[in-house]
Amino acid sequence: xxxxxxxxxxxxxxxxxxxxxxxxxxQIREQLLPxxxxxxxxxxxxxxxxxxxxxxxxxxxxxxATWGLVPHWVRDRxxxxxxxxxxxxxRGETIFEKPSFRKAAQDNRCLIYVDGFYEHHHHKGxxxxxxxxxxxxxxxxFAGLYNDWVDPExxxxxxxFSIVTTEGNPMMARIHNNPKLAGPRMPLILxxxxxxxxxxxxxxxxxxxxxxxxxxxxxxxALAAHTxxxxxxxxxxxxxxxxxxxxxxxxxx
Numbered sequence: 001x002x003x004x005x006x007x008x009x010x011x012x013x014x015x016x017x018x019x020x021x022x023x024x025x026x027q028i029r030e031q032l033l034p035x036x037x038x039x040x041x042x043x044x045x046x047x048x049x050x051x052x053x054x055x056x057x058x059x060x061x062x063x064x065a066t067w068g069l070v071p072h073w074v075r076d077r078x079x080x081x082x083x084x085x086x087x088x089x090x091r092g093e094t095i096f097e098k099p100s101f102r103k104a105a106q107d108n109r110c111l112i113y114v115d116g117f118y119e120h121h122h123h124k125g126x127x128x129x130x131x132x133x134x135x136x137x138x139x140x141x142f143a144g145l146y147n148d149w150v151d152p153e154x155x156x157x158x159x160x161f162s163i164v165t166t167e168g169n170p171m172m173a174r175i176h177n178n179p180k181l182a183g184p185r186m187p188l189i190l191x192x193x194x195x196x197x198x199x200x201x202x203x204x205x206x207x208x209x210x211x212x213x214x215x216x217x218x219x220x221x222a223l224a225a226h227t228x229x230x231x232x233x234x235x236x237x238x239x240x241x242x243x244x245x246x247x248x249x250x251x252x253x
Contacts, residue, residue, distance in 0.1 A: 116134070
């Protein structure tokens with residue numbers, strides 16, 4: 001699962017800036033940034049924030065998309081809004097099978113650059129949020145699916161996305177221990193060297209198999225984690241700087 005993330009502008013622009021094109025970066029800040037909810041010090045997918053994604057058709061220049069995929073077969077906005085809380089995540093093992101995701105898995109894959117993500121740990125009836133991030137300080141590259149849905153009434157194009165998830169690694173098994181779930185999950189974090197492969201077009205079944213081989217847990221020794229302040233309820237401070245900073249809970253030992 002991945003319902004809570006941190007996404008700074010710097011992390012989101014990491015891919016766009018790798019070519020060193022300062023003019024393109026300025027264009028993104030001036031034209032696209034006002035259309036987003038960035039920076040996201042903490043954002044819940046259930047709030048459906050607008051952020052940058054890099055698509056198979058625009059791999060170097062980001063587009064603005066809303067978290068919560070609206071599939072191509074949705075009839076109207078009302079149906080789309082009812083559905084998108086259920087499409088924040090897409091289980092990597094079944095993306096080519098589920099009606100909501102299979103077309104996007106085949107034709108519309110994307111990358112989402114973030115600083116890290118949050119998960120809740122269960123302990124003696126309480127829940128404690130953790131912030132998980134790359135140990136080397138670089139942004140995480142999430143594998144995603146997206147869709148450009150056209151409103152039949154207005155003609156407006158709504159771009160939405162889902163974060164692909166996979167089986168949790170041993171560190172996530174210790175953190176993401178929700179007793180209501182069958183097992184730990186985590187977002188599909190792609191090694192930098194393999195990110196471009198996620199965007200490559202699929203030509204045949206063998207390519208699909210190769211893509212599915214990318215769906216695996218990120219190594220735990222490349223990640224770090226610490227507890228943070230509450231992300232739910234009256235104690236939640238909101239989307240404010242510093243919310244990802246460490247807060248210790250004595251009861252966790």
